[in-house]
Amino acid sequence: GAVVSQHPSWVICKSGTSVKIECRSLDFQATTMFWYRQFPKQSLMLMATSNEGSKATYEQGVEKDKFLINHASLTLSTLTVTSAHPEDSSFYICSASDRAPYEQYFGPGTRLTVT
């Protein structure tokens, strides 16, 4: 149980384009989903928290107009990186929780490379 998937697992895009990453909870309903960013050999940095049907809450320093988050259903959240630049290249990981504030289950991550 508690399986979270992400799609795509990796993506390469050109600078200036937008990329959408999906996060799905496969066997439970996720009331809350979280989006993290991780640079090589570093820890996970929380970008935003999203609750189904409401606007995402962004962490300080994260541009909400650049990282658009939609949590339209209890099993799906999407992160769209708009007008991507090379510095946006990173490993993006989502997590889901079915009963805040308890443990989160993580997706396998999406490797984004912006050229």
Place this chain on the structure above:
Amino acid sequence: GQQLNQSPQSMFIQEGEDVSMNCTSSSIFNTWLWYKQEPGEGPVLLIALYKAGELTSNGRLTAQFGITRKDSFLNISASIPSDVGIYFCAGLSSRAGGTSYGKLTFGQGTILTVHP
């Protein structure tokens, strides 16, 4: 903000040896979690601790939630090559109404290398 100090940063051990790593916090957490992350993958939950003083095992893994609620340790006994990876501790904020409610604060990670 909340910070977790995790140590050691890395460990190089021989197969069969026991491993110990710990996390300390400047503030109290009501739940401590330990995750393992392998290259190119997301973190996988190993052990969750919900009560101060709690000692929990999962196979060769044992973790404890410190009495002060500001620390936790993870032990791995009789390590094997597939134990390699990065281990993260995480504190979960469960104080309702707070801005950190439901959020995880991660330690810096411990990179474990096991030599056969």
